[in-house]
Amino acid sequence: MTRLTVAADTFRLAQTFTISRGSRTEAKVLTVTATQGGATGRGECVPYARYGESLDSVTAQIEGLPEGLTRAALQEALPPGAARNAADCALWDLEAKASGRRVWEVAGLPAPRPVTTAFTLSLDAPEAMRAAAARVAYLPLLKIKLGTPEDMPRLEAVRQGAPNTHLIVDANEGWTAEVYSDLAPHLVRLGVDLVEQPLPAGDDAMLSEIAHPLPVCADESCHDRASLPALKGRYDMVNVKLDKTGGLTEALALVAAARAEGYGIMLGCMVGSSLAMAPAHLAAQGAEVVDIDGPMLLAEDRHPALRFEGAQVHPPDPELWG
Numbered sequence: 001m002t003r004l005t006v007a008a009d010t011f012r013l014a015q016t017f018t019i020s021r022g023s024r025t026e027a028k029v030l031t032v033t034a035t036q037g038g039a040t041g042r043g044e045c046v047p048y049a050r051y052g053e054s055l056d057s058v059t060a061q062i063e064g065l066p067e068g069l070t071r072a073a074l075q076e077a078l079p080p081g082a083a084r085n086a087a088d089c090a091l092w093d094l095e096a097k098a099s100g101r102r103v104w105e106v107a108g109l110p111a112p113r114p115v116t117t118a119f120t121l122s123l124d125a126p127e128a129m130r131a132a133a134a135r136v137a138y139l140p141l142l143k144i145k146l147g148t149p150e151d152m153p154r155l156e157a158v159r160q161g162a163p164n165t166h167l168i169v170d171a172n173e174g175w176t177a178e179v180y181s182d183l184a185p186h187l188v189r190l191g192v193d194l195v196e197q198p199l200p201a202g203d204d205a206m207l208s209e210i211a212h213p214l215p216v217c218a219d220e221s222c223h224d225r226a227s228l229p230a231l232k233g234r235y236d237m238v239n240v241k242l243d244k245t246g247g248l249t250e251a252l253a254l255v256a257a258a259r260a261e262g263y264g265i266m267l268g269c270m271v272g273s274s275l276a277m278a279p280a281h282l283a284a285q286g287a288e289v290v291d292i293d294g295p296m297l298l299a300e301d302r303h304p305a306l307r308f309e310g311a312q313v314h315p316p317d318p319e320l321w322g
Helices: 055-063 071-077 082-099 103-107 126-135 151-161 177-189 225-231 248-260 274-283
Strands: 003-019 022-036 039-045 119-121 141-145 166-170 192-196 216-218 237-240 264-267
Touching (some): 003 082, 022 055, 039 082, 055 082, 071 082, 071 248, 082 103, 082 248, 082 274, 103 274, 119 126, 126 151, 141 151, 151 166, 177 192, 225 248, 248 264, 248 274
Parallel strands (some): 119 141, 166 192, 192 216, 237 264
Antiparallel strands (some): 003 022, 022 039
């Protein structure tokens, strides 16, 4: 019978990472190991306080699962979220290892190709963000963390530091409808390609009445397929994160359902290690925007780790996952 165990791991960040909700210097994750016979699979999740999760609460969810649970049964046993993500990805990895196949073969998908990821600049003073942007101006796509009343100087500074790079802005629910309406023309002027979650989830109805001079992507407002009906008329894209969907199984289903309803796809991540990004890399195939730069923000990673060449992320080695 399949057995799941869970352990906490901590990875130091290369530098302090700040968004509108706070700062961190470490990535604290949970690693789930699935064993059956002589085969072992692993998955990783990042419990997120914004969604009422903690290391302890997610650990309790995983430890409460029965032995012998199948991946299909897991979808009913746990709700979407971090706990189901780590267990789901561990079970995918276990099935691949036990069958001697790669996980995309198990899923009936084409072999994945390298993808190009955004690189995230955390929230800071304008001059610090300008300098940070200048250091990585060679990368093709930068994601800027904003979401405060003093965002315009930061945005201007980043554009000065990286004048030719494509930009994404992530407000992390930090704006009001009035602030976003005022900022939108300036986002266009500065060549921003996309804005993520400008308004708080649950308080974003005004997006259906506000002009969309650039695409608006749902992040906190979109978790799984059940989220899609409420997004209509408000958003142009959805940010699919495995820690929100509850694993690769629902992530693949959400991508298909969102595409069928006309949404563009952004494949995102929490700040985690290469083990978390490996299944996200598979789900990211064909996405308009990929943001799986978690390992690029770390001072230390798993071994083996995903291979990054600049902003290009290669498929995982089977020893890592899948």
